[in-house]
Amino acid sequence: MEQEVVVGESNGCAPHPGEQATSRPPALEVKNVTVQYRAYKERPGTFKEHFLQFARTGRWPKYYSRFEALQNLSFTVEAGTSLGIIGSNGAGKSTLLKTLSGVIRPTKGEVLARGKVDSLISLGAGFDKELNAVENIYLYGSLHRIPKGEIEARVPRILEFAELEEFQEMPVRYFSSGMFARLGFSCALDMDPDILLVDEVLSVGDARFRQKSQEAMQNLLKSGRTIVVVSHGLRAMADLVDRIILLSKGRIVFDGAPDEAIKIYLSEDYEVALDGKRFVESTPSSGA
């Protein structure tokens, strides 16, 4: 996904791995992003209901109220660093990740992503369960607009990393959930994303594969890529990320060192703190 969500001065600033991280503009810039959802009380559903409502009231019916899943978020992520996002259910973590990936367009504000963004939001999106592993790799690769010849070269590498060489002819439908997740993870990792967005998949596979994927992500970071992780697995996350943003009700409560963020998160009084505006001013931090 070569995306410039908003065209800014960012043109031509595609990052090159191995360059000094400090000399580059941030990989991700989030500027005053607000995402407004429509919360449906009752879906309009059918033409009949819709038109009946119109006939009765003279106005097209609105069945929803708006609510802000993300409220005026601003932060940047430097290239070569990793960011964790934590928060209780409904805090806006997944919405934030989807906004970063470009799936959701912010209602206000803008997201600037420099380079290729790939997301692991739900494993195996883009896969077809009827196809076998190799066919799925082609499908996934083409979805990421990688030329066929190049995908061909990647197939063995992906299969090897996923440890699925023996099962490459088997329709993915018969895969165990672990195998499926491994394939998804390996594909996403192999697409050479400049920015990798990961949702809740640190727990993929068995302990050994988890170890392996952690290492792979560390390698990505070392080569100057950027990772944003959303997870409830606090310990695994703390090992990987340089910095954590704590979200509550769509706002940033804390932005800084992982240990401190987790401490505040576990103390559970941050939501009170938010109302008292104590932590609302996020500590500006550029990561490690």
Place this chain on the structure above:
Amino acid sequence: MDNRATVSPQSSSQSSPQPSPKSGEMIERVWREIHLAGEHFLTFFRDVYSYRGYIVQSVTRDLRKKYKRSSLGYLWSMLNPLLMITVLTVIFSNLLPRVEHYAVFLFSALISWQYFSGTVSECMSSIRGNMNLIQQVPMPKFIFPITIACSNFVNLLLTLVALLIVTVVVGRPLHWTVLLFPIYFIPLLLITLGLGLLLAVSEIFFEDTKHLTKLVLQAWYYLTPVLYGPAMLPEHVVRWLRLNPLFYPVTQLREIFYDGAVPALLPYLLSVGVGVVVLAVALRVFYRNEDKFIYFV
């Protein structure tokens, strides 16, 4: 872009119902609409080009899935229409004894209709069917309807082979006009794709689009010269049938396959124009609503 620009005013006047008081304003407005339509077409072609790899992969996947686990494989896409043709021919060739080689007559129009109705109804549910992907990967959403139009096109080509075989088997000469197929297929493709995109948007917001479409397609089938030809009806009826946007695409495709004649140019250009307008309106509606799809699962 030129031929597009010349026909687009119709689209703009259709999509802007409130009449503007001053003619100068009106012209400006129309001009803006044309400009926008041109831009949409440009984005459309650019996106289709940049996702060509995915489209090809999806089409092969669709075809493979369709035939992988059936023992007759690709033969099915020929057998299905053949069976239908046989049944219909047995009945209608007795009803309409004046028609020479009714099987070919019917088949040469039925392929167009089946392409149209099949593609339109599949496109309709294609967005909802790919919601999982839409929620994860930012991509132009019309890729899904396009993929369906392409898979069905491959199927259509397979059916064409069956048509040519039937033509030879019943002892009808093969005409060179068959080679004009790609040209005379364009209006049908434009209208089908446009309608498919419109219905895909509608289905996201109103689930009963499905039922309504089924009903409309049924009536539409009989209003399109598939089972019969326009020559069999009195002129005052045919005059109304010509308002059907499928009238010319379907009859002209029949002309090249059955009659072996080169169809008239004016009706052809007219239906291309109608197709471009339908697609322009569809793209406008689609692009305007594309970002909202994700909230309506």
